[in-house]
Amino acid sequence: xxxxxxxxxxxxxxxxxxxxxxxxxxxxxxxxxxxxxxxxxxxxxxxxxxxxxxxxxxxxxxxxxxxxxxxxxxxxxxxxxxxxxxxxxxxxxxxxxxxxxxxxxxxxxxxxxxxxxxxxxxxxxxxxxxxxxxxxxxxxxxxxxxxxxxxxxxxxxxxxxxxxxxxxxxxxxxxxxxxxxxxxxxxxxxxxxxxxxxxxxxxxxxxxxxxxxxxxxxxxxxxxxxxxxxxxxxxxxxxxxxxxxxxxxxxxxxxxxxxxxxxxxxxxxxxxxxxxxxxxxxxxxxxxxxxxxxxxxxxxxxxxxxxxxxxxxxxxxxxxxxxxxxxxxxxxxxxxxxxxxxxxxxxxxxxxxxxxxxxxxxxxxxxxxxxxxxxxxxxxxxxxxxxxxxxxxxxxxxxxxxxxxxxxxxxxxxxxxxxxxxxxxxxxxxxxxxxxxxxxxxxxxxxxxxxxxxxxxxxxxxxxxxxxxxxxxxxxxxxxxxxxxxxxxxx
Numbered sequence: 001x002x003x004x005x006x007x008x009x010x011x012x013x014x015x016x017x018x019x020x021x022x023x024x025x026x027x028x029x030x031x032x033x034x035x036x037x038x039x040x041x042x043x044x045x046x047x048x049x050x051x052x053x054x055x056x057x058x059x060x061x062x063x064x065x066x067x068x069x070x071x072x073x074x075x076x077x078x079x080x081x082x083x084x085x086x087x088x089x090x091x092x093x094x095x096x097x098x099x100x101x102x103x104x105x106x107x108x109x110x111x112x113x114x115x116x117x118x119x120x121x122x123x124x125x126x127x128x129x130x131x132x133x134x135x136x137x138x139x140x141x142x143x144x145x146x147x148x149x150x151x152x153x154x155x156x157x158x159x160x161x162x163x164x165x166x167x168x169x170x171x172x173x174x175x176x177x178x179x180x181x182x183x184x185x186x187x188x189x190x191x192x193x194x195x196x197x198x199x200x201x202x203x204x205x206x207x208x209x210x211x212x213x214x215x216x217x218x219x220x221x222x223x224x225x226x227x228x229x230x231x232x233x234x235x236x237x238x239x240x241x242x243x244x245x246x247x248x249x250x251x252x253x254x255x256x257x258x259x260x261x262x263x264x265x266x267x268x269x270x271x272x273x274x275x276x277x278x279x280x281x282x283x284x285x286x287x288x289x290x291x292x293x294x295x296x297x298x299x300x301x302x303x304x305x306x307x308x309x310x311x312x313x314x315x316x317x318x319x320x321x322x323x324x325x326x327x328x329x330x331x332x333x334x335x336x337x338x339x340x341x342x343x344x345x346x347x348x349x350x351x352x353x354x355x356x357x358x359x360x361x362x363x364x365x366x367x368x369x370x371x372x373x374x375x376x377x378x379x380x381x382x383x384x385x386x387x388x389x390x391x392x393x394x395x396x397x398x399x400x401x402x403x404x405x406x407x408x409x410x411x412x413x414x415x416x417x418x419x420x421x422x423x424x425x426x427x428x429x430x431x432x433x434x435x436x437x438x439x440x441x442x443x444x445x446x447x448x449x450x451x452x453x454x455x456x457x458x459x460x461x462x463x464x465x466x467x468x469x470x471x472x473x474x475x476x477x478x479x480x481x482x483x484x485x486x487x488x489x490x491x
Contacts, residue, residue, distance in 0.1 A: 038063040038083070045071045056100075065089045065109075074114075077097055084126060095137070097122065107132070109147070116141055118159060123240065129175070136160055136181070137203055146171030146193050155181035156208065160229060167192035172214070174198045183208040185227075188470045196242060206258070215242035215264065217273075218251045227318050231282040232310050232391075233258045243267055243289060244274045255279040255305070261317075265289035265324075266300060273302040273333075280305035281334075284392060286317040293329030301332040306358025312347040312392025319351040319396030321356040326350040351396045354426035356403050356417050359385075360393050364420045373419055375401050377461035379409055380468055385461075411472035414465065418446065447488035463489060 016079050034043065039061055041181035044299030056077035057166035059069065064083035070092040071079075079098040085091060089109035097120040112133040128143050134153035137160035143402070146166040146210030156179060164173045164243030172195025179202065183189060187208035191197050196214035203210075204223040211218075224273055226233035238250065249271055250260060256277045266274045274294075275285060275355055281303050291300055301313065306316075314330060316324035319420055332348055334338045342350040344360040355423035356372035375386040375397050387394035403416035405428035420426070424442070441449070454462045466486045473479035 006122075026329060033058055033060065035060040036062070039065045039067045039069055039089075041067045043067070043069045046073075046384035056099075062078045064105075065091065066142075068092070070094065073100070078102065080104075081297060082212040085111065087130075089327075096120070096135075103309055106145075111405045116160070132297050135240065137187070146176040146195065147173050147177070148199070150175055151177045153179050153181075154178075155179065156183045157202075158184055160184075160186075161188045161190065163190045164193050166195065170195050172196045172198055173201065173218070175336035177201045179203040180237040182206070192408075197240075197248070206238065209236075210238045210328070212240040212242070215245045216240050216248040216250075217244075218248060219292065224254045224257070225252050226255065226283055227259065228255075228257075231257055236283075237261065239263070244269070247271050248274065250275050252277045256281045256285070256303075256311075257283045259284050261286045261288070263288040266291050268294035268296070270296065273297055273299045275301045277303045277305065279391065280395075281307045281311040281313070283308075283311065285313040286392075286395065287313075287315045288317050288320070288324070288395075290324050291332075293327045293331075295329070298329045298331065299338070300334040303332075303334040305335065307334050309347070310391040312349070314349040314351055314392040314395065315353040317392075317395040319353070319399035322353050347392050349392050351363065351393075351402075352426075353403065355400060355428065356420040357400050358393070358397075359390065359427065364424060366421060366453050367448070368417075369421060369450060370455050370458060371457055372401060373450075373454055373462050373465050375467050376409070376468075377409070377458075378415070380411070380464065385458075397416070409461045411468040414472070415478070432476070443484035444488045447485045450485070451489060466472075 036422045037041065057080050058075065059079045061081040061083065064086055065081055066086040066089050068090045072094050074095045075093050076098045079100045082104045083115070083426050085103060085107040087108040090310050091111045095114045100121040100123065102123045104125050107124055107128050107130040110131045113122065113135065115136040116134060118138045121331045122141045123144065125144045127145060127148065129148040131149055132151040134141065136154045136157060138157040140161050142163040142165065144165050147164045149419040166172060172193030173191045174195060178442055182205040183203050185207045190199065192213040197212045197216040197220060198218045200219040200221065202221040203262065206222045206225050207227055212219065217401065220238065225238060226236040239261045241263045244262055246265045247269050249281055250300040260275070285301065296302060308330060317325045326341060339346065339348045342362060352360060352362040354362055354364055356368055356369040358375060371386060371390060373387060378384055378386050384396055398409040402414055403413040404414065404422055432470040450462060465484060466489065469482040470479050470486065
């Protein structure tokens, strides 16, 4: 059947061969609707669908597509298939998608689409073990029950979303998704299915966000992480909420300028180092959990380039769990140097459990005064000087600054911190919360000690912190003590 029509075509049974010719937008376009039972042959729309005229859905298929559906120009209105796209079947949207495409019971064949434009939607429900070709993603692409097939696309553009969901066991990204272009700023790849990333995702430059809500047991391969013009790009983020498990590994082909966050553990792998970076790290690698040793691999994290400032790698990044460890035998390799434990001078950290340790050397003492003043000033006045000066330690700043073990980092921590500096005491326990455990030095002596260990550019911050200590004093005696310290610092 071949026709030129702008009304409604309804075929109750199976469509074998339908061609609809329509004009082009903005003056033409198919204004009607094709509503069929199933497609066993071919259904072709040679023009475009009118954007602002006609029913919201241009093509409706009540059951399965076992043949072909093709729209040769832009699809401005929707296409709905209540059944499945069978093996060997195809849907081809040659130019661009501006409206919604909805498939209810899975894709085993092929879906080919031009750019999914802003406002366009491609929603696949049911098993998706077919093949998908997308020119680009500026709108919304979502696999509701996992994606086990093969997908190729160019870029994920600003505000574009590629989502793989699924709450049932085994639903996640178990297939292959390859993005030959960039994930641009504002673009999102979001893998929220229960199986996490068990297949593979490959991108070129990554300027947006990749999020895996559970574990990654497959491959995440990125050309460059972060803006080439920004050596420390906080907006380019790869975040894995679970761990790198089984054969899970992340490869950054060249430089890492953004943030790579693994919020669980980094486990053993049979496919080489769990995290590999081909060039320099000037961003951060953050492992919130443990770094475990793989006896079959020389390195667990391998950076082939250097790690100049402000690059940093932190194990137990947030300092939240004492059970999170850098396991003996696990190695971080940067260039030609291997690190087997905390090396704070190189910004390769296993975050310490020592309260008051503000520079990451697993001890509390006079050198911690300057970073403590900087950090508390950030908390009190909303600045971010500590994060800039001590990259890799900002996640544990509140833990280490909480000298009174109250679970809050604030002005009440000043007295206990001073006591810890005098005694070197790292632990929480009785009498430590109020700053006891050390003889209180004369205020003039404390003022001299503070002034000696605070950088000149932080002197105003020191005065602000001492003023806060006066306001937070628990009694008149302590307030008078800190007033004397302030007077000694300002005379």
